[in-house]
Amino acid sequence: MSYTDFAHSLTAFIQDCPSMFHSVAAIAKELKAKGFSELREKDSWNLEAGKGYYTIRNNSSIIAFAIPENLTDYHFQMSAAHTDSPTFKIKAVPELNGPAEYLRLNVEAYGGMIDSTWLDRPLTIAGRVLVENEDRLESRLFYMDEDILTIPNVPIHFNRQVNDGYAFNRQIDLMPLFSCGEMKKGSFDAMVADVLGVKVEDIKGKDLFLVNRQKGLLWGYKDEFVSSPKLDDLECAYTTLQGFLASAHKDKIDVYCCFDNEEVGSNTKQGAMSTFLKDTLRRINAGLGKSEEDYMRAVSKSFLVSADNGHAVHPNHPEKTDEGNTVFMNKGPIIKEAANQKYTTDAFSRAVFVRICEKAGVPVQFFANRSDIVGGSTLGNLSNTQVSVHAVDIGLAQLAMHSSFETGGAKDPYYLYEALKTYFNTVIDIDGADTVTFR
Template sequence: MSYLDFCQNMTQFIQNCPSMFHSVATIEKELQAKNYTLLKEKEAWNIEPGHGYYVIRNNSSICAFYVPQEITDYHFQISASHSDSPTYKIKAIPEYKGPEPYVRLDVEAYGGMIDSTWFDRPLTIAGRVLVETDKGLENRLLYIDRDILMIPNVCIHFNRQVNDGYSYNRAVDLPPMLSAGEMKKGSFDEMVAKELGVEVSAIRGKDLFLVNRQNGLVWGYENEFVSSPKLDDLECAYSTLQGFLDADHTKKVDVYVCFDNEEVGSNTKQGAMSTFLKDTLKRVNAALGKTSEEYYRAVSGSFLVSADNGHALHPNHPEKNDPANTVFMNQGPIIKESANQKYTTDGFSRAVFASICKKANVPFQCFANRSDIVGGSTLGNLSNTQVSVHAVDTGLAQLAMHSSFETGGAKDPYYLYEALKEFYNTNIIIDGADTVTFD
C-alpha cells in the first residue's frame, strides 16, 4: 500500500469517528474484522493462546491485546493514543430560546480548542444517548449525518475589532444556531428522539458534542498535506492500530489501547490516569495462570509507545519553535522530550524507539519546546502513574493543533504505521535500564 492510499484510508476512518464513542465503535469493527474477541469487564475472562481480544470501558476507551501461541519472554509491548478531540459539549438542557424567533444551543468547551475555527461552517451533533426500554436503559450511538447547525460570526460592520485580536466569549459568541423560527424550545430532544426512533420521554441521558462536517482530504500539487478534523489524535489512533493489526505477534503480549478524555486531563474512569490499562493487564496475567510476582516482573520489562501529535514548525511563525529541536511534516515520527516530564521520554526510551525506527527504515525527529514556552502534556506520563514502564512520547508533526480542521503531512501516518508494526514485530528484551536486546 502506498502512503497516499494509507492516508486516504485514515481520513475515512476519521470521518467514521465523529465522537469518542464512535471512535471506539469504529476501532472495534476493525478488531472484529481480524477475529478479535470481545471480553466484558463484568464477566470472567477465558483467554487462549494464539488469539486476540479486546475490552471496552464506558464505550469511549478500548484496549486490545494478542496472546501468542508461545510466550518466551513474558512482558507487554504497548501503544497508547486517545479517542477524543477538543469540541463543544451540549448541555443537559440544550436550548436557549430567543431572541425571538431563534433557537440556539447551550454548549460548553470540551478541551482547549481554537474557538474562531468553529465559526461559519456546517456542523452537526454526535455522541451517545441513554434511552429507556421495556427492560431498563440502553445505550445508543447518535450521529446526524446532515448540516444542521452553524455558529455565525458577527458581521465586521458591527465588530470592527474582529481582526485586531478579538476575544470570543463562549457564553455569548459560541452558541450554535439551530433554527430561525421553524423549531421551538423542546425541538432538540424531539429531533434526537426522531433520529433514534424513540419517544422523547424515553431519553434519560445524553453525551452529545458538536461535529465539524468537513471531510478530510489530501491536498497540495504534490499531495504533500492532509487536513481533517481530529488529526489530534485519531491520526495516531489509526496508524498505531494498523501497525498492531498487521504485526506478527510472537514471544510476548502485545497491547493496543486508546483512551478517552486526554483533552480534559485524563483523570476519569476511562482516561489514561484510570485503572483501565492496569486492570486489563492484571486480568490477562491472571487468565494466563500467572502469579502476582510474574506480573510485576513482566511490567518491569515492558515498554509503552505513547502516540499523540506534536507541533511542526509553522512557516509564518518559526520563532515559536526551539531553534534546534524543531520538527517538520513528512519527515517521520517525532520523539518528544521535556525536562519537567510533561513527556515521559528519557534517554533510555528515546534510544529504544530510535532503534525501532532504524530497524523499520523510518525517519524520525526530535522535538522539544522552546525553553521559555510551556508546552502541553500528553497521556504517556499519566498512564505511567498506574502502569510504570519504560515509555516514549511520540506522534506526528502537524499544524493548527486544536483547530476544528488541522493539517499534517500526508506521508507521516504511513511512517508511524511502519514504525509501530516493527515495534510489535520486535521482541524488546529489557534488563532494568542497563541493556536492551532486540529479538
C-alpha cells in the same frame, strides 16, 4: 500500499469517528474483522494462546491485546493514543430561546480548542444517548448525518476589532444557531428521539458534541498534505492500530490502547490515569495462570509507545518553536522530550524508539518546546502513574493543533504505521535500565 492510499484510508476512518464513542466502535469493528474477540469487564475472562481480544470501558476507551502461541518469560509491548478531540459539548438542557424566534444550542467547551475555527461552517452533533427500553436503560450511538447548525460570526461592521485579537466569549459568541423560527423549545430532544426512533420521554441522558462536517482530504499539487477534523489524535489512533494489526504477535503480549478524555486531563474512569490499563494487564496475567510475582516481573520488562501529535514548525511563525529541536511535516515520527516530564521520554526510551525507526527504515525527528514556553501534556507520564514502565512520547508533526480542521504531512501516517508495525514485530528484551536487546 502507497502513502497516498494510506492517507485516504486515514481520512475515511476519521469520517467514521464523529465522537469518541464512534471511534471505539470503529476500532472494535476493525479488531473483530481481524478475529479479535470482545471480553466484557463484567464477565470472566478465559484466554487462549494464539488468540486476540479487546475490552471496552464506557464505550469510549478500548484496549486490545494478542496472546502469542508460545509464552514463557513474557512482557508487554504497548501503544497508547486517545479517542477524543477538542470540541463543544451540548448541555443537559440544550436550548436557548431568542432573541425573537431564534433557537440556539447551549454548549460548553470540551478541551482547549481554537474557538474561531468553529465559526461559519456546517456543523452537526454526535455522541451517545441513554434510552429507556421497558425496565432497562440502553446506550445508543447517535450521529445526525446532516448539516444542522452553524455558529455565525458577527459582521465586521459591528465588530471592527475582530481582526485585532478579539476574545470570544464562550457563553455569548459561540452558541450554535439551530433554527430561526421553524422549531421551538423542545425541538432538539424531539429531533434526537425521531432519529433514534424512540419517544422523547424515553431519553434519559445524552453525551452529545458538536462535529465539524468538513471531510478530510489529501491535497497539494504534489499530494503533500492531509487535512481533517480530529487529526489530533485519531491520526495516531489509526496508525498505531494498523501497526498492531500487522504484527505477528510473537514471544510477548502486544497491547493496543486508545483512551478517552486526554483533552480534559485523563483523570476519569476511562482516561489514561484510570485503572483501565492496570486492570486489563492484571486480568491478562491472571487469565494466563500467572502469579503476582510474574506480573511484576513482566511489567519491569515492558515498554509503552505513547502516540499523540506534536507541533510542526509554523511557516509564518517559526519563532514559536525551539531553535534546534524543531520538527517538520513529512519528515517522519517525532520523539517529544521535556525536562519537566510532561513528556515521559528519557534517554533510555528515546534510544529504543530510535532503534525501532532505524530498523523500519523510517526517518525520526526530535521535538522540545522553547524554554520560555510551557507545552502541553499527553498520555505517557499519566498512564505511568498506574502502570510504571519504560515509555516514550511520540507523535506526528502537524499544523493548527486543536483547530476544528487540522493539517499534517501526507507521508507521515504511513511512516508511523511502518514504525509501529516494526515495533510490534520486534521482541524488545529489557534488563532494568541497563541493556536492551532486539530480536
